[in-house]
Amino acid sequence: xxxxxxxxxxIIVLSACDGDDEFANYTITDRPFPPHFTFGVATAAYQIEGxxxxxxxxxxxxxxxxxxxxDRVSDRTTGDVASDSYHRYKDDVRCMKxxxxxxxxxxxxxxxxxxxxxVDNINTEGVNYYLNVFKELEANGIESMVTLxxxxxxxxxxxxxxxxNPKVVDWFTDYARLCYxxxxxxxxxxxxxxxxxxxxxxxxxxGGYAPGVVSPGVGEYVCARHVLLAHAKAWRVFDKEFRSALxxxxxxxxxxxxxxxxxxxxxxxxxxxxxxxxxxxxxxxPVFKGDWPDQMIENxxxxxxxxxxxxxxLPAFSEEEIALVNGTYDFLALNHYTTYMVTAxxxxxxxxxxxxxxxxxxxxxxxxxWQTAAIGWFRIVPWGFGKLLRWLKKTYGDIEIVITxxxxxxxxxxxxxxxxxxxxxxxxxxxxxxxxxxxVRVTGYTAWSIIDNFEWTxxxxxxxxxxxxxxxxxxxxxxxKDSSKYYSHIISSRCLLDSCQ
Ligand SMILES: *[C@@H]1O[C@H](CO)[C@@H](O)[C@H](O)[C@H]1NC(C)=O
Ligand SMILES: *[C@@H]1O[C@H](CO)[C@@H](O)[C@H](O)[C@H]1NC(C)=O
Ligand SMILES: *[C@@H]1O[C@H](CO)[C@@H](O)[C@H](O)[C@H]1NC(C)=O
Ligand SMILES: *[C@@H]1O[C@H](CO)[C@@H](O)[C@H](O)[C@H]1NC(C)=O
Ligand SMILES: *[C@@H]1O[C@H](CO)[C@@H](O)[C@H](O)[C@H]1NC(C)=O
Numbered sequence: 339x340x341x342x343x344x345x346x347x348x349i350i351v352l353s354a355c356d357g358d359d360e361f362a363n364y365t366i367t368d369r370p371f372p373p374h375f376t377f378g379v380a381t382a383a384y385q386i387e388g389x390x391x392x393x394x395x396x397x398x399x400x401x402x403x404x405x406x407x408x409d410r411v412s413d414r415t416t417g418d419v420a421s422d423s424y425h426r427y428k429d430d431v432r433c434m435k436x437x438x439x440x441x442x443x444x445x446x447x448x449x450x451x452x453x454x455x456x457v458d459n460i461n462t463e464g465v466n467y468y469l470n471v472f473k474e475l476e477a478n479g480i481e482s483m484v485t486l487x488x489x490x491x492x493x494x495x496x497x498x499x500x501x502x503n504p505k506v507v508d509w510f511t512d513y514a515r516l517c518y519x520x521x522x523x524x525x526x527x528x529x530x531x532x533x534x535x536x537x538x539x540x541x542x543x544x545g546g547y548a549p550g551v552v553s554p555g556v557g558e559y560v561c562a563r564h565v566l567l568a569h570a571k572a573w574r575v576f577d578k579e580f581r582s583a584l585x586x587x588x589x590x591x592x593x594x595x596x597x598x599x600x601x602x603x604x605x606x607x608x609x610x611x612x613x614x615x616x617x618x619x620x621x622x623x624p625v626f627k628g629d630w631p632d633q634m635i636e637n638x639x640x641x642x643x644x645x646x647x648x649x650x651x652l653p654a655f656s657e658e659e660i661a662l663v664n665g666t667y668d669f670l671a672l673n674h675y676t677t678y679m680v681t682a683x684x685x686x687x688x689x690x691x692x693x694x695x696x697x698x699x700x701x702x703x704x705x706x707x708w709q710t711a712a713i714g715w716f717r718i719v720p721w722g723f724g725k726l727l728r729w730l731k732k733t734y735g736d737i738e739i740v741i742t743x744x745x746x747x748x749x750x751x752x753x754x755x756x757x758x759x760x761x762x763x764x765x766x767x768x769x770x771x772x773x774x775x776x777x778v779r780v781t782g783y784t785a786w787s788i789i790d791n792f793e794w795t796x797x798x799x800x801x802x803x804x805x806x807x808x809x810x811x812x813x814x815x816x817x818x819k820d821s822s823k824y825y826s827h828i829i830s831s832r833c834l835l836d837s838c839q
Pocket of ligand 2: 492
């Protein structure tokens with residue numbers, strides 16, 4: 339009797355959420371990637387380069403954050419050496435050549451070329467390192483997609499407030515202009531800033547990421563405003579002074595999980611939409627539409643008032659700033675990994691807490707039955723990818739989209755990484771369905787990552803590479819996993835299965 343009741347209850351709960359059921363009998367598509375679709379792999383400077391204080395490189399916030407408190411990383415490793423790509427970038431390029439990628443997305447370490455963050459002190463050896471990487475890629479026929487900022491603001495600038503200081507807009511723009519000048523002829527696509535949500539929410543909200551500033555619901559909004567202004571100003575400089583001569587493109591990379599309503603009830607459907615606005619819209623609306631999402635302005639304004647703030651904790655953009663930020667993209671660049679369910683939060687208790695999370699009036703969670711990867715938050719939910727892509731088209735129009743990161747972790751570094759092959763196959767299948775059935779205009783896919791690297795606060799525990807790197811071996815050999823061969827098959831055949839239509 340008791341168990342019957344439980345089963346009955348479970349049926350009601352399950353039938354209320356559409357996500358999983360809808361794809362219960364999902365089969366991998368045999369439709370091919372179109373001829374002009376391009377494939378790449380991605381890394382970030384701090385996660386691969388090592389050489390943290392070599393050849394005149396200045397200190398940046400992740401060096402400082404981890405050195406001052408090693409237990410901020412779960413296995414107490416650091417990025418001091420990481421995959422040692424500063425010395426072994428030719429090995430990385432050899433791996434990419436073997437897989438057959440069209441392009442390599444990597445980042446420049448601001449403090450390697452500007453040790454103090456400002457352009458009055460340029461480190462020639464750092465500049466030469468990147469020139470060597472570009473030349474190696476060029477010699478191997480691999481194009482460059484370059485991220486200017488992947489979370490590593492120079493420590494000297496952080497000492498002056500970092501992303502909370504309005505001066506960061508000019509510090510970043512000067513740095514960007516220098517990079518366009520030095521490296522422009524090698525770069526096909528520029529990315530100004532990677533994943534502003536992690537920079538601001540984790541870096542200046544919860545403090546879980548460098549620089550570890552704890553200022554939820556206040557600092558993170560100030561950071562977001564400055565990040566968007568810095569991106570916009572650097573994009574405008576590119577647009578005016580470099581675009582026509584270089585013929586390259588420039589955009590911002592925004593990350594988003596998918597947020598699925600937990601039930602079909604109106605309040606949950608609305609809550610999930612608002613959550614998407616707080617996660618993706620917070621950074622995308624200003625760039626693609628011109629201002630913060632209306633629902634954010636309303637929620638943060640209302641809750642701030644009730645909390646006794648004399649103005650909204652969400653700082654407004656002026657008319658000029660809206661005009662500056664609006665339209666600063668060449669295409670939409672998306673990083674995506676996982677999915678959450680969302681329920682509406684009612685009750686009067688939430689406004690006591692000052693945070694971005696409670697400002698959304700939505701609670702998100704992941705289902706226990708979803709398959710998990712090594713990183714705690716990271717569950718494998720392929721259908722969420724397709725839903726997110728269709729939502730992007732609905733929300734931002736018929737815009738070109740490039741996937742700039744997608745991938746999965748493990749803890750063992752196994753070379754027989756069938757789980758990674760399954761992940762790539764099922765995520766890319768939902769991507770193709772969104773293209774064929776939803777008319778979503780995706781033109782490129784970037785796998786994270788080509789080699790195992792240092793995974794931020796998960797250290798060397800979480801491995802995301804298609805090549806294994808033994809982080810205890812001083813020579814850091816790169817060894818192909820099965821997934822690298824599968825990705826190579828996709829690129830050469832343009833097909834997820836053995837053969838396609
Ligand atoms: C999945 O397939 C089974 C067996 O063919 C069928 O009974 C079931 O209704 C299908 N489920 C969905 C959600 O389509
Ligand atoms: C510049 O950075 C270097 C390396 O981090 C440091 O040794 C030096 O003191 C800094 N100079 C200034 C003026 O802050
Ligand atoms: C942003 O630019 C678009 C296209 O020019 C325009 O339609 C829209 O009104 C602008 N947004 C704002 C808030 O000014
Ligand atoms: C809001 O309060 C702060 C101090 O909490 C004060 O510095 C600021 O001037 C006030 N702003 C307005 C618009 O009243
Ligand atoms: C990693 O390298 C260390 C040091 O060379 C070696 O002892 C160990 O066996 C290697 N591990 C694997 C899995 O190859």
